[in-house]
Amino acid sequence: MNSVVIAVCLMLGLSLARVNVVVALTLSALVAGLMGGMTLDATIGAFNDGLGGGAQIALSYALLGAFAVALSHSGLTTLISRTVISRLGRDANAKELAWMRRLLLLALGAMAISSQNLLPIHIAFIPILVPPLLHLMSKLRLDRRLVACVLTFGLVTTYMVLPLGFGGIFLNDILLANLNTNGLNAVREQVPGAMIIPALGMVLGLALAVLVSYRKPRDYQEQQILAAEPEIATELNRRSIITALLAIAATLAVQLKTDSMIFGALVGFMIFSFSGALKHVGDQDLFSQGVRMMASIGFIMIAAAGFAAVVKQTGEVATLVSSLGELIGDNKPLAAFLMLLVGLLITMGIGSSFSTIPIIATIYVPLALSFGFSVPATIALVGTAAALGDAGSPASDSTLGPTAGLNADGQHDHMRDSVIPTFIHYNIPLLIFGWIAAMVL
Template sequence: MTAVLVSVLLMIVLSMLRVNVLISILLAAITAGMIEGLSILDATSMLIGGMGGQAETAISIVLLGIFAVAIKYSGITGILVNKLLKFMKGRRGFILLTIAGISCFSQNLVPVHIAFIPILIPPLLHLFDSMKVDRRGVATALTFGLKAPYIVIPAGYGLMFHQIIATEMKASGMNIAVSQVAVAMLLPGLAMVVGLLIAVFITYRKPKETVGVSADELAHSQASAEISAAAEHIPFNKQHGMTVVAILIALVIQVITHSLALGALAGIIVMFLGRVVPFLKGDEVIDDGMKMMGAMAFIMLIAAGYATILKDTGAIKEMVTLTNGFIGDSKLVAAFTILAIGLLVTMGIGSSFGTIPILTAVYVPLCLAVGFSPLATAALIGTASALGDAGSPASDSTIGPTMGLNADGKHNHIWDTCVPTFMHYNIPLFIFGMIAALVL
């Protein structure tokens, strides 16, 4: 238990002290290994060995960054931005709700996950600055769309999430239908909605100037936005058409193969073969994509190594097993403990999907002993695994928003994404998860 608790707290404290998140996770991982009795060399070796667990995600992130830069180079994003400028001007709350809605589609209707963020968000940064939209609100809206749908909706990534819960519960001795998991997760889903509404209409309702943007820059951005909104319709040309084809091909390949990397690579190839991006500009586009997404890719790799140390040393299993001793027959204490452990584990490894098997194996028998129903158990396991996904420095639910909002270097991953999303989603999720466990 000590290894998980100490290492996660170390990662959080270092990150909040503005130590680079990659270094924070790296130090937390090595610390966890050493607490579990590994030498510093063995801990480092296990970390490096475990980094392969997120290799596909890392290469996907880099390729998506390159694809996004290529799309931006085509100029098609200017058409979208002009439409949004005319439609959203003066409506900060509406912008945040629209972004949350678009983000939701990425989990089920068009299951591209974080792939849309580097395409949609960077061209809108001037709009956010000119309208004084609080970027923390944008990050909160994006994280809502990346997380709420898979918690509640049994489609796309949500279907995968619900199936894992049902399968792991059955393997641990409690049967539940996938359709019942969706019912069990309704209250936790409502918690996400509550968090979003508080963020949009209370916390980030007031105008806020972006830190690092001078008055001259804001004035220039405002003028540019007004000129762009008043400008005539940008003609849709051959390059734009080829860009749409590339996006569709990337989407189709991603859906068929379930590989973001292959989809993004196909889109990049089409962009070059279609002469949307000249071959002579290839190095420049790829370098820009690497600059935008490379750091995020390495964070995911280090996080995978950290998760490997926590799991392979038995630190997580030890922590979970030790909690059983003081729960007794109290449903209230059991629910609180399961959710708290889930929060710690997911904050550390950054994956709600990966947390489900870890918690289910030990806590389903406990839920049976205490007397929780299958619906209440599913709500507990689902909420406990989802807790911490928002707010974790290593989660793609926070890394995704940051990679788009920090395209101009004016958005901090910890204070502008992780802290706001933790506050607005994990607190309501914890409360509503407790209620669901006690009433279902």
């Protein structure tokens, strides 16, 4: 059997068995290399070379974690929670709670969408915005699995159809460029339209999550939330609130200017440090808390980069697609389904739809043209094959980001509360709608 398939299945199986995702990725990378014909030294070398690719995002998470902890001690987050909860009132009825739940979900979804285009900060807002809202979510008895689905929907669906910000990078700079490099002759205007049908699968998945799967209330331990996000019992300090607002504005401005989450979070944290607003808490303690909160996420991203490097080095993706070509014969519907399925496997393993396209486009474009798929259908096939697995991969920032915010108090399991819910609600509909797009376009 193909080494890539075995390695991805092994990684998912180990992760589901509660083996640490970093360990699962590392072992699976070793298996991929050895079964792909590489020597042990070559496999370790490729893995080590790839680790640097995840270092930037890991450091970004660490600094964002420190900034998020600083915000929680400033009193701004307490002010937000108090304001909303006081407006609800202690005797809020079920209708009022349901209305507030919908409003909160709508706000988080809008922020996730905006983070891809209007304010292209990607997942940087999640570890800053979400942990302080855990008190409110607990009051509303909101299922965090639903919040994870809402956030992932905004992060993934947006770049699939809107050619702005990260969507412009995905649709034009990566997808269109790689398609044309391999002989498709597509034009820019065709790409968003070809991805609309697959995106409707994401919409269906979100509707199922909201209306069916996670509509029932879910309770969380308030003491654990208070331990991670302490509410200030005394009068809120106006100076601290103003400092927090300035720090947020500066963080956003620096990130937009430098395109770096690292320096944006660093500036925000330094504003807190030099302002004296947090003199009651040591800077070192805050930084350590933030790094500890985000450490596991960062290490997963580093290990995922090493895994991706080994998979690319084996060359087994091309072998996998070639073997599928022999299996398919002249069956066009089967060809579309298997191409999408292989894309799901690859993206689940390496955790990035943006990195999947260069791997599969060189093989998929000639294969799609040989089966007579139209230009829009080929765009939909390759684009959907790459997007498949971004939601639902243990190593994807589209699941790691929500976990980073929702698990601030240790009550949100990455695999069972982020990965599995988003995999079920998005990958299955996306696979179906991507296949439909390939057949009708």
